[in-house]
Amino acid sequence: MADSQREQELLETAKEVQLGNYRPAPFVLTRGQGCRVEDVAGRSYLDLSGGIAVLSVGHAHPRLTQAIADQAARLMHVSNLFYNDRAIELAHELVQRTSLGKVFFANSGTEANEAMIKLARRVHHDRGDTERTELVATLGSFHGRTMGALSVTGQKKYHVGMNPLIPGVHHVPYNDLDALRSAVSDRTAAVILEPVQAEGGIIVGETAYMQGVRKLCDETGALMLLDEVQTGYGRTGRFLAAEWSDVVPDACSLAKGIAGGFPLGAMVVSDSFANGLPPGSHASTFGGNALACAAGLAVLQIFDDEHLIQRASETGAHLGRRLEQLTDCESVVEARGLGLLRGVAMAPDVDPIGVLAAVRERGVLATLAGGTVLRVVPPLIATTSEIDEGIDVVQAVLKNPPRK
Ligand SMILES: Cc1ncc(COP(=O)(O)O)c(C=O)c1O
Numbered sequence: 001m002a003d004s005q006r007e008q009e010l011l012e013t014a015k016e017v018q019l020g021n022y023r024p025a026p027f028v029l030t031r032g033q034g035c036r037v038e039d040v041a042g043r044s045y046l047d048l049s050g051g052i053a054v055l056s057v058g059h060a061h062p063r064l065t066q067a068i069a070d071q072a073a074r075l076m077h078v079s080n081l082f083y084n085d086r087a088i089e090l091a092h093e094l095v096q097r098t099s100l101g102k103v104f105f106a107n108s109g110t111e112a113n114e115a116m117i118k119l120a121r122r123v124h125h126d127r128g129d130t131e132r133t134e135l136v137a138t139l140g141s142f143h144g145r146t147m148g149a150l151s152v153t154g155q156k157k158y159h160v161g162m163n164p165l166i167p168g169v170h171h172v173p174y175n176d177l178d179a180l181r182s183a184v185s186d187r188t189a190a191v192i193l194e195p196v197q198a199e200g201g202i203i204v205g206e207t208a209y210m211q212g213v214r215k216l217c218d219e220t221g222a223l224m225l226l227d228e229v230q231t232g233y234g235r236t237g238r239f240l241a242a243e244w245s246d247v248v249p250d251a252c253s254l255a256k257g258i259a260g261g262f263p264l265g266a267m268v269v270s271d272s273f274a275n276g277l278p279p280g281s282h283a284s285t286f287g288g289n290a291l292a293c294a295a296g297l298a299v300l301q302i303f304d305d306e307h308l309i310q311r312a313s314e315t316g317a318h319l320g321r322r323l324e325q326l327t328d329c330e331s332v333v334e335a336r337g338l339g340l341l342r343g344v345a346m347a348p349d350v351d352p353i354g355v356l357a358a359v360r361e362r363g364v365l366a367t368l369a370g371g372t373v374l375r376v377v378p379p380l381i382a383t384t385s386e387i388d389e390g391i392d393v394v395q396a397v398l399k400n401p402p403r404k
Contacts, residue, residue: 007040025360032059035386037365039185048390049367050377053198053230053341056257057302058379063086064260067170067298068170068291074293079284085295093300094268097239099248101271105264105288109229110144112253112265113192115282116225117148119251119269120190123223123276134168134375136180136222137191141171142199143192147168152192157202166282174203177212184216190223190250191216195241198230201370202343210245211369217250223273226252229265233257234380237313244338257380259295260302308380313397316340318384322391329398340380343373344394346401354402364393373396 001009010028027039035058038044047059058065071086078084091103106112117135124132137143137152144150150158151165154174159165168187172179174197184191191213197203217224226249231241231252240252242348250273255265265287269276286292303309316339323335323344333345335361346352352368359366367377374394 003205006370010040013162015350017366024364025357034058035062035243043363045363045365046386046393047365048378048387049365050340050379051261052367053235053377054237054256055379056233057260057299057308058381059261061260061302061381063302064295064298066359067294068262071291072292074290077286077289079285080288082279084288084290084293086297087288088291090293090300091288093297094254094266097300098252098268100268101274101395102269104269104277104282105293106255106266106284107263107286108144108265109253110146110149110265111284111287112255112267113143113149113152113225113227115267115277116147116227116251116253117152117190118282119267119273119276120223120225122278122281123273124189126276126278131187132189132221134170134185134189135163136170136172136188136191137184138174138193138197139171140174140195140197140200140203141192141227143194144199144229152204160268162314165256174200175206175209177209177216180213184220184222185320188220188222190225191225192256194226194227194229195231195244196236196338196341198341199369200373201345201373202335202375203370204338205245207245210242210247211350214247214249221228223250225249228252229255230377233299233314233339234309235339235341235377237309237316239309241338241341252362258299258315260299261294262290262292262295264289264296280324303380306381312340313381315384315387316342318369319378319387319391322387323376326391326395326398329395329402337376340382341377343369343372343375344398345373346398349404350370350398351402355397358397358402359393362393362397364390366390366394 030040139154141154143153154171170183172183251269258264328330331350365373
């Protein structure tokens with residue numbers, strides 16, 4: 001059967017058997033290598049979407065695939081009734097690299113955020129402050145799809161039809177310290193925010209704001225919870241994006257790039273709150289699974305050997321310059337971001353979905369953030385020439401973009 005015919009058949013089957021909650025591009029990917037992926041029909045694409053900021057070491061990195069194969073043949077899963085060596089080793093690495101205290105493993109970003117929310121409530125509860133249950137979050141934020149994480153997500157479109165959400169959540173504008181100050185009270189268990197609002201449109205948290213949040217939390221006793229699911233793990237050119245503002249959170253969540261595409265999430269907690277979840281208070285069957293943690297360890301070894309965080313900082317600066325040049329096009333309003341988490345805001349009359357389709361037709365995969373921002377989050381292994389190749393295509397499309 002011709003490959004393109006096989007692809008058509010798969011697309012038709014997908015429509016029959018997969019839920020319609022996604023809007024996938026009309027082709028079927030089947031393999032990847034480095035920054036490139038290939039579909040069933042044999043077309044190749046340069047992947048600037050990075051699996052939505054997940055593919056920290058690119059597709060099919062030989063050391064990551066080897067580590068996964070070796071671990072799968074040795075020990076995959078034992079449950080958290082028993083220690084496994086890989087989880088201990090990875091937790092040790094995360095503690096070292098974040099300067100925080102202890103780690104809880106989950107399977108995704110939303111679960112890591114659920115853990116942070118539960119930690120904050122439980123900490124105050126166990127101190128006898130049972131009224132401190134409220135959460136302050138930011139408008140435009142994205143924290144995930146499970147009910148707790150969804151409730152703190154500050155975008156109404158994700159709440160449609162999902163009510164009632166968890167009570168006691170207040171949303172305030174991002175980068176607005178005064179608004180935050182008036183929302184935090186003696187009932188606030190925690191403030192949760194992203195160092196860069198990623199899904200919300202790549203909005204960088206200002207240094208004074210991040211430091212102000214830290215100070216406010218110190219003064220009021222609310223925990224500062226940082227969602228580093230998209231920003232963490234070297235994506236911005238630092239291990240945690242919080243390092244850009246010299247802020248240490250009380251807990252942070254990690255996922256996406258942590259195991260290079262293998263499902264894994266983590267909550268890392270400061271020493272002060274490291275005993276906040278006593279035995280039985282929270283758990284995850286798969287969390288800290290030996291196979292996922294072996295993938296996580298391999299990613300860190302690759303980071304170190306290939307200096308990927310430093311590289312992300314350098315290639316990210318290059319990407320930033322290239323995106324800044326795009327603001328010469330009348331279709332581009334602004335370039336923004338940090339490291340390899342970047343985007344360009346497109347003018348209101350530009351058709352964002354049409355732009356994605358047009359760059360795809362020229363062999364480049366990208367995503368959107370905040371509806372109108374073309375997001376560029378390539379694997380951290382991307383070279384400047386791969387970035388140039390991709391941005392040349394984006395530039396050609398944005399010079400004469402599809403309009404609404
Ligand atoms: C900042 C942030 N938090 C949480 C999540 C949810 O992560 P997951 O889809 O792994 O549950 C995402 C996903 O895009 C995210 O960007």
